[in-house]
Every structure is written in C-alpha cells, then in structure tokens.
Amino acid sequence: MITIEWLYTLAGLMFAAFAVLSAVDRSNPRRLGNGAFWGLMAASLLAGSRLGDFGNGLLVLGLAGVAGFGFIGRSDPPTTSEAERQAFSERLGNKLFLPALIIPATAFLGTLLYNYTPLGGSGIFEEKRETYILLGLGVLMALAVIFAWLRPPAVAPLQEGRRLIDAIGWAAVLPQMLAALGALFAAAGVGAVIGELTQSIIPEGSVFLTVAVFGLGMALFTMIMGNAFAAFPVMAAAIGVPILIKGFGGDPAVVGAIGMLAGFCGTLMTPMAANFNLVPAALLELKDKNGVIKAQIGTALPLLAANILLIYFLAFR
C-alpha cells in the first residue's frame, strides 16, 4: 500500500536537495542559514516518525531559531531572463499549459476514479490520503513530460523549486508552527477559558443576540487560533449546544454547519491562518504581507453577518 509516508519521503528528499544546493550557493551571503533551515525541514519529513516527540520539539526550536534570528537570506538560483521567457512562450504556445494541467488532472480524475469505481477496493492507497498521493504522482508525471519535451538541465527542477521556496522563506513552515501552537493552547485549556468568558456576556432570553454572540465568537476565536476547527468545539460547548440547541430548540444541523462557516469568515481576516493569508502574499511577492487579508475583509464581514442571519432564520423555523 502506498501511504502518506512515501510522500513525506519524496518531499523530504526535495528539501534535502534544496539544503545542499543552498549551502553551496556562494551568491547568498547567508547560504549556511538557508542550508540549515531546509535541512531541518528535510529531517522532519524524512525522520519525523522516528525522532520522538522531544527530538521533534528540538528540531522545531532549531527551525524557529534559524529563521527568527535572521540567519536565512534570499538566494538567486540560475534561471531564464524575462526576454528568454517571452521567447519560449511564443515558440512553445499553448502546449505549455499541458504539463501544468497534469498535476490537477491527475489529482482530479484519479480521485474520482479511485472513489467511484472498483479501483478503490484495491486498497493501493492509504485511506483518505488518495488525493495527496495522486498529487505526488501528478508531480512526477509532469516532471517526466517536461524532461522528455523540453530537455532542461538535470538540476533545473531543484534549482527552480529552490528559487520559489526561498521567495516564500520561513512562511512555508509557519502554518505547521501555528498548528502546533494550537495544540498547546488546547492542552493548556485556553478553549475552556474562552468559552467561559463568552458565556458570561450572553444576554438573557434574546435568541437573536445569542445567535449573534455565537457567530461573532466563532469568527473571533477562529481569528485567534487561525483555524475554525479549534474554535468549533469550544463555541459549541459554551453556547451552541447548551443555549441555542437545548435552550431555544434550534436545529442542531443548522447551528453546527453554519456556525462552522461563520468561523471560516474569521479565517479570512487573520494572519494566524498563515497558509491561506501569509503564504500567498509571499508566493505572489506582495510588498504588503497583509494584502490578501485586506482584500478579504470586505467579503468576510458581510458574509459573517449573513451567516448570523441564516442561523437565526433557518435554525428556528
């Protein structure tokens, strides 16, 4: 069976190559920092299952130290110039999209085939991980096609990948750090305290105001945790179940489903949701790291209000 560990190995080998290429890149004055940072990522992906919890913890402290004290710099791996790219674009034409579409097409069609034909019964992929595994397969197939067609230098995919990962920098690792912070918040009982505080501001007897506090609480606590998944059990325990469902007789399906979506509005407005908000800012090389959040607030606020109204009208029909 192909498991997610295979993908961790593939990604780990890629980061190991980034580390080696970074460490020998004399154009970057902080080359050793970059080498150490991507090397630690490689170690996590290749050996994380065997390092033990404390070992993984030290590895994370290492990542934070290298990035946090400014030891990583921006490299400038060899690539083509703007003019060369324009020429390639004209010469190769729209066929250039085909390799780009191999990855989504493999993931898309593969997932459908695997889930809706007898193929799924074969159990060749780890359960619920098939889309990720197919994504990896798509990457390998796309690389094979590009090599057969365009014959780039052998090291080119790794150098081009390193160019992009260095443009993202430590933001590539931050989402995982924040997920780990969320786990510590949970272990320390932050959720229970927040739930208690929210409960204390609920106005007596008003269904509408209680729904509003529930929706706003979901959004705000999601903004703090960066993740609606962490907020939902807390707000359900504090308000959703005891007051809205049990107290006022609200429909549990509506309170649950739309409550979660109110949390998603919070995800659009917080730097804590780094993989959705900060990583794209780095990927698109925006000057304003909060540019994506600023573009989203105008959608998130009216949608949050809409969700509160939807719960009020649909759960208490």
Next chain:
Amino acid sequence: MTNYFVLAGILIVIAGFALRLNPMLVVTVAAIATGLISGMDLVEVISTFGKAFNDNRIIAIVWIVLPVIGLLERFGLQQRAAAVIRGFKNATTGRLLILYLLYRQATAAVGLYSTAGHPQTVRPLVAPMALAAAEKQHGELDEDTAETVKSFSAATDNVGLFFGEDIFFAIGSIVLIQQTLATYGYELAPLQLAVWAIPTAILAFLIHGSRLLMLDRAIGKRRR
C-alpha cells in the same frame, strides 16, 4: 478556579504580530509560555510542541509542486497565461476571477479541494492572467494596482475553497461538526450537515462576485 493566565499566549501572539516581530519566534515563545503557565515542565512543553508539529507534516506536502511550477515558469508559463488573456476581447480582471471563483467552489464542493491552490494555480496561472486582463484594459499598471489585483487573485482562491468545501460531505470540518454534536447525543448524517452549507456558498459567490465587478471599476477609476 479558572486559570486566566493561560490567555497570556494569545496576548503574546497579538503583540508580536502588531510589533511585526518574526512570527516564527513569536509563535515559539507563545507556545512555551502557554505550556509553562498551564503547569507543564519545559521538556513536556517541547515534546507537546514537537509532536503537534510532526502530526501536521501533511501541510508541507503541497510544496512538492514547486519544482514543476518553477520549471514551467523557466519556459515562460506566466507569459503564456498573460498572452492567452490578451487574446480574449471581453476579458476583465473581475470577470476572470468570478470564473475562477465558480470553478474553485464547484470543484471543492465535489471534494476536489486540493487540485487547485496558491502554489498550484494562483501563482502560475490566475494571478498573471488577472494582471494581463487589467493591463489590456487600462494599460501599464502602477505598483499599488498590481498589488491589489494579485491580492484579489489569492483572496478569490480562499473564498472559493472555504465556501465550497463544506458542501462535500466527507471533508474534515463536516466530520468534526458531526463528532462534536454526537458527544452531546445529536446523531446527524454528514449529508444532513452538508446541505446547510449551500445557502452560505451562494451568498459567498454573490458577495465576493459583486466585489470583483467593483474591482474592475475601481481599477478603471485609478487609471484616470
């Protein structure tokens, strides 16, 4: 007696982001402080932190697309994407992004949420196309306008994903809602929950879609 001091970690995070300190350090300090205040010893805190980081390695998997994307950029993919958009007479940034919003919501709603995303589709295709559409209509863009167009490209991917994926009944958030409510004795089928994601999905499309049309007008005004 409630230990309100465990909220210190939240304050550290807010202060750290506000002071623009390096988030990697801010998050680490907040995690260690929260753990220590709640009564764990240092080894326990570091172990909890390390275990959670390791459990979330799946987040890092998406970066394996970078060598392919980088390689295609080397051969002019972004330039090609822009050229295609210049060939369409009626293409505008807003209309293009509305189309992508619809695509992203529809594919996420049938469970294909990891087939698109910021590294896979936004950087190599959507953002260059959105920029090209704006340039075609309004000529060379100033830096602020280009930033806005790129920001909206990423924002559209997020909105499409978030308010499409919950219609798919087998996604993590639906399972979480189901399990949370089940602990209180409310047994619901995933499909019963997923249908209630549809009204919000429609409203998200209408709200974000009209903002994208307004974006077209805003770019036009800035040019004059």
